[in-house]
Amino acid sequence: MVSISPASPTDAAEMAEIYAHHVLHGTASFETAPPDGAEMARRMAKVLAPGWPWLVARGPDGAMLGYAYASQFRDRAAYRFTCEDSIYIRHDCRGQGLGKALLAALIEACEGCGFRQMIAVIGGAGPASIALHAALGFTHAGTMRSIGRKHGQWLDTVYMQRPLGAGDSTPPGEEP
Numbered sequence: 001m002v003s004i005s006p007a008s009p010t011d012a013a014e015m016a017e018i019y020a021h022h023v024l025h026g027t028a029s030f031e032t033a034p035p036d037g038a039e040m041a042r043r044m045a046k047v048l049a050p051g052w053p054w055l056v057a058r059g060p061d062g063a064m065l066g067y068a069y070a071s072q073f074r075d076r077a078a079y080r081f082t083c084e085d086s087i088y089i090r091h092d093c094r095g096q097g098l099g100k101a102l103l104a105a106l107i108e109a110c111e112g113c114g115f116r117q118m119i120a121v122i123g124g125a126g127p128a129s130i131a132l133h134a135a136l137g138f139t140h141a142g143t144m145r146s147i148g149r150k151h152g153q154w155l156d157t158v159y160m161q162r163p164l165g166a167g168d169s170t171p172p173g174e175e176p
């Protein structure tokens, strides 16, 4: 049985380990040097401070299997109802439905935060990530060609988008 729960700062080291594999061997992240646990904790604090979600999935033995978080898509104020998701599953646990379970929980949490749109920025146009997001209702919103360079290849970035809650069918509860 997999459990999904909010992350805490003590999870940072395990997260750094999961992320390091994808930084070193994959193209989803355009980072090339894996951050350590302390840096991961700093990143987590920046997400949690405004009340945005950071979730972890753990197996029956308590081992971390993956994590997902969301933050405002860009800093400027008019973007405040749009978030971007990030999701990483332990490399040897992919393809077992964990990504789908974590992203579904993240979507729900982001709706609870009042976000109205979610953007996926899919580095390297990874087929698993594109399939995961499509399975949860995201549609293609654009492709930027050859904007990354890693592992000796030019990398595309695919953007996908999904409305959250009422999306743009109603104005937000309050306007500044």
Ligand SMILES: CC(C)(COP(=O)(O)OP(=O)(O)OC[C@H]1O[C@@H](n2cnc3c(N)ncnc32)[C@H](O)[C@@H]1OP(=O)(O)O)[C@@H](O)C(=O)NCCC(=O)NCCS
Binding pocket: 022, 026, 028, 085, 086, 087, 088, 089, 090, 093, 094, 095, 096, 097, 098, 099, 100, 101, 120, 121, 122, 123, 126, 127, 128, 129, 131, 132, 135
């Ligand atoms: C992308 C990632 C998060 C997906 O999580 P996952 O647990 O492997 O995926 P799931 O098993 O939940 O599968 C979700 C959907 O994607 C499909 N899928 C999974 N792996 C796939 C692959 N390699 N190729 C094509 N489709 C794939 C599944 O069939 C499923 O679709 P369905 O529900 O319509 O059958 C995970 O593979 C991962 O961490 N990859 C490396 C990092 C990454 O790309 N992160 C995303 C950053 S935006």
